[in-house]
Amino acid sequence: MSVKVMKFDVEKMQVALATDVGSTTTKARLFKKVDGVWRFICAGEAPTTVEKPFEDVTMGLRNAITEVEELTGHKLLKSDGSGLIIPYQGNNVGVDLYVSTSSAGGGLQMMVAGVVKTMTAESAERAALGAGAIVMDVMAIDDGRPPHKKIERMRFLRPDMILLAGGTDGGTVKHVVEMAELIKAAEPKPRFGLGYKLPIVYAGNRDAREHIKKTLGEAFDLTIVENIRPVLEIEVVEPARDAIHRLFMEHVMAHAPGYHKLTEWVMVPVMPTPAGEGMMFRTIAKMWNINVLGVGLGGATTNVYSVYEGKFVRTVSANLGMSYSITNVLKEAGVANIMRWLPFEMDEREVRNRLANKMIRPTTLPQTLDDLLVEHAVAREAIRLGFEHHKLLARGLRGVQRKRTIADIFEQSMETETYINMMNIQLIGGTGGLLSHTPRRQQAALILIDAFQPKGVTRLMCDSIFMMPHLGVLSTVHPKAAMEIFERDCIVKLGTVIALDGHAKSPGPAVKVTAHMPDGRTVEKVVNYGDIDRIPLRDDETATVVIEPTGDFDVGMGPGKKREATVWGGAAGIVIDARGRPLRLPEDFRQRREALLKWFRALNAYPEIIMSKEKI
């Protein structure tokens, strides 16, 4: 199939509809121009219908869109079920623009191959992740697996697409051709049937292109783009990323069961959900010229985004999520790490059964407070693990020769540590069903603080009702509308956290914070080591704060050094986190319960009724 190319007169647009076909839920968002400004109007949601017996995502879409119609009285769907009424007809009928993202059916699943694991293979992995893919495996000549093991693995995987990189331009062609020969010998088959050739994007040494064509050209659908590492010092991911997006629409969406009709409904190509999300996090970092950490906590995956000193990195932990993959969080984190966030006793069997029941019935919602707390505990662990994974890829280009500072000697750099310094992160943002739908916004703030463990002064935000992917794809057609909605209706300011790095040797005061409030008042708080406290500040207000830590703690200026900052407010206000970093939870249940209740109460995070329950 070919990708539709449409021309739009964005100035004339009045109504736009964006949907996201998630692995669990399909979400529709209606936007309208109101008094010359684009605003979010209404949301509708319904279970995704990629599964049997439906196997047609447009059924879930129709359900979600019907909910919007019911709630607004705005007619959107054609009565014969063949799509949307386009364009807007006036009198609350029709839309001018319909766009969609999708992560259902497993999203975009890719295999990545390169020559050196820590160099070209790592660059290829970053490119695939940046394009919104789930990377199933990273193959490299030096990954320690013998060729027959690699072949066995390739055959088993059945990816949607392969990205092959390797070598710098003008360098040896031998190794990247060797990898191509392995791929050819393995004959991996595409996930959706035998009826088409598996797409491969080649982004390696330019000089090897002819050999690659000879080796892979016949058996695969080969696309050749610019080298991802033309020289060791530079990484160029855009051409590979663009090719992946194009092939996603042309091949994967066209062959995925249940997607055929969706590709006919939309007016621009369907974008992978994480690509839409990532686009919005980059926009925030650019708009405010800050370093940003973001997380998209979904049903099947956890996406972590960082924009640090201009570098954008996205990682996806394919099997860490809140529904389909919830038991994998249990497996990876261990039941004790999940249960440490619960302020009540619960039988370990019961915790495991609850999570497993969520896995097999992924569209259910917590109705009771104890169920909600269990989900929030898992969320903390999923984000923590996702961020650990992210740090492994958010590091400098490896293999680059660097000058030593003490002598004129060259060495191979070993950039094993992440370049992300939590003291320099100015904003942490969260999106995804759970973070966008916490009954009290303070819960989202506390989950982000506990999972990311920010240091210094960090603003917190979340996506109001999960619409960052929608705005990301909308911005490809109408960037102005996307930004207007983003600023007015998408960002929910949760507050600002002031967090102390380090630990004290004894209890007692750890920090004094003096806040100069917008109404002219001055509020002073002294917070003890191990505690959280807060100063209420509305989301439309800012304040200036003077932070004076004791000698054991650092807030960005060095141990015991004073820092001044401007902070924004939100549901949680100014949160003073004097628990120290890295965060330590008491081992003993009673002490831990006391600590958790103290922290929950400090933020008024949960209703008192659940605090009194010691055992479930």
Next chain:
Amino acid sequence: MSSQRSSQSAHAYTPGLRISELYRFRKTRRLPIPGEVLVNKGDKVNYYDIVARTNLPGDIQIISAAAILGVEPEELPLYVKRKVGEPVKKGDVIASYRAFFGLLKSEVKSPVDGYIEHISEVTGQIIVREPPIPVELDAYIPGIVTEIIPNEGVVIDCASTFIEGIFGIGGERHGEILVAVDSPKDELTLDMVSPKWKGKLVVGGSYASAEVLKKAMEIGAAGVVVGGVDFKDIRDFLGYEIGVAITGREDIPMTLIITEGFGKIPMASRTFNLFKVNEGRLACFDGATQIRAGVIRPEIVIPRDDVDPLSLPLESEVYVGGMQPGTKVRVIRAPYFGQLAKVVNLPIELQLVETESPVRVVEIELQDGRRVIVPRANVELFEW
């Protein structure tokens, strides 16, 4: 109730698992790679009949030939003694290099029986592929071949009593149904395990522990189906933890299927009764479960040879209705997990539940007569 308005039918609902006394079960049997289909459209097949076969490509052996010979990769073709496609035996010399009148001599021998697949002038490698591995595909269910997928497989239709489970482990198996408990509320216990279970699909009630499952496996049961098990016991039974629900390929000689969920949950009476009336009959069953990317639920197919499958409607022709007052449902989340109920009202407006979340809800009447409000997402359509 805060709302007097009700939508005509609900949009946010979960389709329930299929439990059907008479059902046209359709199975697509597909080879992993193209091959030969051995049956024709309209043929009657039994579950053990082979319907298609193919040859999986053999494993490959990569030999760094240029390096062994001590020559440049581009010179390799000069020293290779065999052509691409030519068969070789283990130990055959496939390339050799001599210099200084034979004083310097190196050889490359084939490590396996097979044929030469590739000789690379770029990498200096020779690839030898081992002989193909034959794969045969059986019908899995008795029935009528209703479609041939050329070179790939067949579609078989079977008139059956059909029960879909919620989660399973272990692959396709066959066995006679043996109901080991008196009531769907009873647990399968260690003292019930009997040599009679060998080769059977053993039906329990509400629960089986890891010990019972292990013992059933030792006895040689083909499968066990119960309302629930503890998720922890799956780990104890398998020896490892399941992270993501993609199952069916576990290396175990017995298949386990649960019908309700994790924990101790009585099997739905209707399901239990269907097993009871079919006791002694053959069941074809599969524990394979996949919750995302094209859902696969475990299945138990009890073939009905007294009914012509072609006389039954196809699944796509069966009306899947929405939720309305009176619709029978099952609650699939705490605090009423596993309870059966009838829909009373479907208010449109969002309502706050205990978590303080505003959600779309449904008012239901439980079997004990209590009327309660639950999120609409927490019920599934279920005939009881």
